[in-house]
Amino acid sequence: MEATASQTNAVKVQEATISLALIQPSDYNPRKNFDEQSLTELADSISRQGILHAIGVRPIAGTDRYEIVYGERRYRASIIAGKDDIKATVYTDLSDDEAEQKAIAENLHRQDITTMEEAETLKAAIDSGRYDYATLATQIGKSEAYILTRIKLTNLIPEIARLIDTEEITVAVATEISRYGVDIQTDVYNSHLKDGVTGNNWRGMDASNVARLIEQNYTTDLSRYHFDKSTCASCPHNTRNLLLFCEDGCDGNCANTACLREKQTTYLLDKAFYGSELFPMAKFGQTEYDSNDMVAERLVNFGYDVEKIGNNSIPFPMWPMQPEQDCFNSDVEYSIAIKEYEQNKEKCKNDRATIENMAREGKASLFICIGRYDITLCYIPTDMGNFGDVDS
Template sequence: MEAANHTNANNAVNVTTIALSLIQPSGFNPRKSFDEQALTELADSIRQHGVIQPVGLRPIPGTDRYEIVFGERRYRASLIAEQTGIPAEIYDNLSDKEAEEMAITENLQRQDIAPMEEASAFRRLIESGRYDAQSLAVQVGKSVAYIRTRMKLTTLIPEIASLLDTDDITVSVASEICRYGEDIQREVYEKHLKDGLPYNSWRGMNASKVAQMIERDFTTELCRYSFDKSACASCPHNTCNLLLFVEEGYEGKCAKSSCLKEKHTAYLAEKAVSMLAEYPEANLCQYQYDTNEAVASRLAEMGYEIETVSDYPKRFPTEPDAPQREEDDTDEEYADMVQDYQEEMQEYYTERAELLSKSEAGEITLYIWVGRNDVTLGYKAVPVKQREDGSASTAIIADLKAKDMRNKEIAVEHTIADTKEQIKKVDITEAKFSNEEDKMIYFFLLSSLRREHYEAVGLTDRDPYKALDDMEKMAIIAKLNAKTKAIIRRDFLIANFQGAYRTNAISGLLFAFAKKHMPDEFAAIESQYNEIYEKRHKRLEERIAQLRPTDLPEAEPEAPETAETPEADEPEEAVTDPAEEIAAEPADKAPEETTEETTEEAEVIQPDPAEDAPQGTDNDTEEAAA
């Protein structure tokens, strides 16, 4: 039942009773899950005491129905309690945004609101632009820190958010996990929070222990890397920005492995290219047990080859670091450090000059060695035999040329592969068939060209038993004429006629072709085997007649089915397309399938010299075989 009067003011309403059948839930209710047991308990209470707190409704324009603004839980419990109506406050002229805000703020007052629902509600209110953290804190009676902490929970991956809603982890643990990006969250869930883990589960672990374990197992010390880390100082994935106090000079740990890997890969690839520009005679290499596939792939994309070696190159000398004076160093101590540094620099320059001289003389080969964490310069000694015959540099040049040739081949191979896939997706059904495409057809048809026609298509002075190669095919299609086209097409047909057998359509095409181009020969072949068949057919009929009971009426003998062949036309003078010739005169049907013969002779009919011999009795061997 429905009361007749209520006000039009949004914030001044009268409480009235609305029939439950006229009410429907809304789509903007922040509450998405309802505990069935709690609803049943509320329904029992409603049966005894009724609904104490009215629900909020707004009229649905153009209908006599209402949409729930807040109070969907009371509405659901009333349905379970089999009530007919429910007390309601009616809000006329309420916009969608106002209705959503009212629903959210009303739900935020609940004591049993789920953490993820609360976090989503806070975010939606702030993203609406009507609140900031400070004003929302006043509205819902919470601290700004509480709201910001809850809003961070919305960055949890769905699997961990579900664990929070089901109380498998605490809000404090979830707050520690949501500090990190999706990649680390995913690893933490798969390795330590997933259902059914036999060991290493973090469920039940307190928040401080979880934070310690994540930092230990899923973050990486930035000081281990040499790339430019200036952008990392302000990155939210740097653990320095997650801590209240940080020691001076501490670079922090990276909590976003994908970003760290990309920066490290880019740095090593750039360093390798820079060193190769400085030492163009050097080879890029990596040790088989210390590979960096990401950098190797990046270098390959840039056009560089990287060799995998089975032993480490000897390390090229590196420039020593200049001394840094500490506060507690005396003048004498610092002077000693400077003197040691100068001596080390002199040794470095001397050793480096000697190695470069040996490289120019072909005594050593330089290698730019790409490792997991760095790119360094190394060298290997050239065998004495190669040095004596001067083949060292020649071998290197030959190897580089071979690599260059192979790189070109790889580029062509990939181009072919991708083109073959893409060409199947292009719609060219409306495009006109070009002369070039016609030549392409003949290129493939030439695979069926018979040896006796090689000279007819322009190939002379060659081994007739050697198959055509691609160059010869290209030469033939470059000089096509009507005659050579006819030869090539007909040889193609003849090659495919080899697939003819008794029950397929090719046999009919074969007969049509034979009637056209060799009518006398075909008529003789057909007559020969039809005559053999008629003789055998007659003898089988006689045997059947002898075996038939005398008291049964004799059945009318069926006419034997024979292969019909198209009649021969007059031979053409001009060279035409065989496909057009066959289309102009339809091929007759292939012989229908007859009863399967029981002897090999019945399957393949051969001329029998004994056919003209005098016929014997029923006991004769030939008759028994027939």
């Protein structure tokens, strides 16, 4: 090994030419993936011009070997080019932490770094614990928002990540896709981004259109659901928190289908059991066109019967809403509304009592109806002709 020595910041440095056979990669290199075509192109360049920039290595204690600190791509390309040795900067007193820090810094300042390599390197820097977003932003001269966005790209499935480095989709499009889970990403790739997809190909679309299409096709409007959505407000799967296109005051859209389904199922089951307590004579039922099969299946597993209800069921009378005085322009209008409310309330009370009595006498069947979005009460008269006095 030919070497010249110097000292920088108390770390001993030697410039040397080292046999490739004595060098090995490290485990902490933030760069994990190496594109074969890119390596081949670099190998061709090395064959013609040699190594332009030395790699960084450090001695492995107790051996004559060296561990790569930075420059693994040049090392790999030199092997492909059939070289026997390589120019190296040897850091003789470099700790593990210092070696990892140098690897991160070297990768971030490379001119040929790809978007995904940068993302992985930034994530490694944050994960190392030596940086927070503010100090890393100062170190590399980028904003904290830039770092956050880049690190988010490491959530991409490999198939979509490759499309960034090959410039088949933009970073902005990839950023929108990275907000979602693996299931949605996989379907987006197979249906809209994969080679050979025609007619519904999203390549070439701008980020705003891709974001809208994902929200439209892969998320569910939370306003349809009546369960307690307080935890949904801060959930990362809520599109309100993905900075998409939800206006102020809306519930947002849910991108976590499994969680949404389980919350809805739990809510409907609780409401169904509560209805059963209020109306012990009522049976569970579901219609053909508006039903929740998961809730019905759970009820069956709990030992309950769930009957199929035809189209002749009638909604159980609902209590009228009490007027609010603030909604009226005068006390006279409010008084009239209150009077109508009391009349409707009395009629509803009588109608409900009539239906319950007929159910006790076997002249009507009460059902707790398992709907897709809600639990409702309905009834089916055994003799429709003799049931015309009840106006529901």
